[in-house]
Structure formats: structure tokens, C-alpha cells
Amino acid sequence: AAGVIQSPRHLIKEKRETATLKCYPIPRHDTVYWYQQGPGQDPQFLISFYEKMQSDKGSIPDRFSAQQFSDYHSELNMSSLELGDSALYFCASSSSDRNEQFFGPGTRLTVL
Amino acid sequence: QKEVEQDPGPLSVPEGAIVSLNCTYSNSAFQYFMWYRQYSRKGPELLMYTYSSGNKEDGRFTAQVDKSSKYISLFIRDSQPSDSATYLCAMVVDSWGKLQFGAGTQVVVTP
Numbered sequence: 001a002a003g004v005i006q007s008p009r010h011l012i013k014e015k016r017e018t019a020t021l022k023c024y025p026i027p028r029h030d031t032v033y034w035y036q037q038g039p040g041q042d043p044q045f046l047i048s049f050y051e052k053m054q055s056d057k058g059s060i061p062d063r064f065s066a067q068q069f070s071d072y073h074s075e076l077n078m079s080s081l082e083l084g085d086s087a088l089y090f091c092a093s094s095s096s097d098r099n100e101q102f103f104g105p106g107t108r109l110t111v112l
Numbered sequence: 113q114k115e116v117e118q119d120p121g122p123l124s125v126p127e128g129a130i131v132s133l134n135c136t137y138s139n140s141a142f143q144y145f146m147w148y149r150q151y152s153r154k155g156p157e158l159l160m161y162t163y164s165s166g167n168k169e170d171g172r173f174t175a176q177v178d179k180s181s182k183y184i185s186l187f188i189r190d191s192q193p194s195d196s197a198t199y200l201c202a203m204v205v206d207s208w209g210k211l212q213f214g215a216g217t218q219v220v221v222t223p
Binding site for chain 1: 144146148153154155156157158161163200202204206208209210211212213214215216
């Protein structure tokens with residue numbers, strides 16, 4: 001079965017640089033969620049989109065923005081990167097008629 | 113106090129034993145519950161999804177929900193070394209599906 005695809009899988013950036021993370025949801029899933037997971041921590045909700053509109057927002061810094069495109073893929077844009085942004089970033093997708101969320105393999109972001 | 117409490121472990125069991133995991137929550141509005149398995153540096157894998165009090169079984173996994181006590185459990189029968197991972201409980205906290213996770217319990221199954 002098709003799963004959530006994330007790219008890139010690994011990303012190394014310098015402080016103050018920008019990064020773009022991409023997420024391709026499971027086919028026919030209309031909702032995308034972004035989570036951040038620091039070392040030894042549980043995933044923290046950042047932002048979600050339903051039918052290409054932002055549906056919910058969590059503890060996402062103002063330096064971050066995201067959108068969902070017409071083909072339902074989503075991109076998380078991160079600017080003015082800080083050392084503390086180093087983490088695993090997960091995308092999850094679901095169908096709006098069910099609450100089950102399926103996670104992608106994640107993007108490991110390292111900020112030097 | 114966090115809305116979802118989960119003992120971080122580690123929990124060490126011998127191969128073949130039953131693994132028992134649990135989470136408590138404080139918000140009675142939570143209605144949908146999930147259990148995920150996460151191997152180191154990998155994405156969380158959905159194991160069980162439940163929304164009503166009682167038991168739900170899927171292979172070696174049984175999820176239990178007690179809404180009156182705000183307590184959920186996951187049981188793994190006939191545990192294998194490949195079950196060694198971190199197990200996260202998660203709850204849907206709003207109508208848009210946002211998940212609140214527990215801290216995760218590290219499980220080690222020894223041969």
C-alpha cells in the first residue's frame with residue numbers, strides 16, 4: 001500500500017539559512033499534518049491543512065510557513081534557521097472521514 | 113501536568129512475554145485514541161485506532177479503552193525481539209484531528 005512520502009530524508013543547513021520540506025500524502029487523503037520531534041521527545045503538532053486550507057495551528061514559529069497545493073502535497077518552509085530547529089520533521093496524512101493518521105518516514109534536519 | 117501521561121520506561125521483558133503499556137489522560141473530551149510504534153529515527157507506525165470503551169484486537173495486539181477512568185492500554189502477546197521500540201499513545205484533541213502524544217514507552221524484548 002502507498003505510504004506518505006517525505007523529501008528530503010536528510011538535510012543539513014547553516015544557521016540563518018532556509019529549508020523547504022516536502023510531503024506527499026497517501027492517495028485520496030485530503031488532510032496533512034506536520035509534527036516536529038526533538039531528540040528523546042514525543043512529536044509536537046505544528047500545523048495542518050484540509051482541502052488546501054490551513055485547518056489548525058500549533059506551536060509553529062513565525063519563521064515557519066506551510067501550504068498545501070492542488071495535488072494535496074504540502075511544503076513546510078523554514079527561514080532564519082536556528083540551532084534549536086534541529087529535529088525530525090514528520091508529515092502525516094488522513095482522510096477527513098477518519099481520524100487515523102499515517103506518518104511518513106520523516107526529514108532529519110540538522111542546523112549547524 | 114501534561115494532558116496525556118505515559119511512563120517512559122524502559123520496560124524490559126523476555127521474549128514470549130506479554131507487554132503491557134498504558135496511558136492516562138485528563139480531558140474527558142478526548143474520544144479517539146491511537147497507538148504508534150516508533151523505531152529509532154523512523155516514522156511512527158500506526159498500530160491501533162480505537163474510539164469506544166472496551167477492547168479491540170488485531171493479531172498479537174489488543175487495545176483497551178476505559179473512558180470512565182480516562183485510561184488506555186496496549187497489550188502485545190508473544191513478544192518478539194523485533195517488538196523492541198518506543199510505543200506512543202496519541203489522542204485526537206480537536207475536531208481537526210490534531211494529535212497529543214504521550215511521552216512514549218521504550219520497550220526492550222530480550223531473546
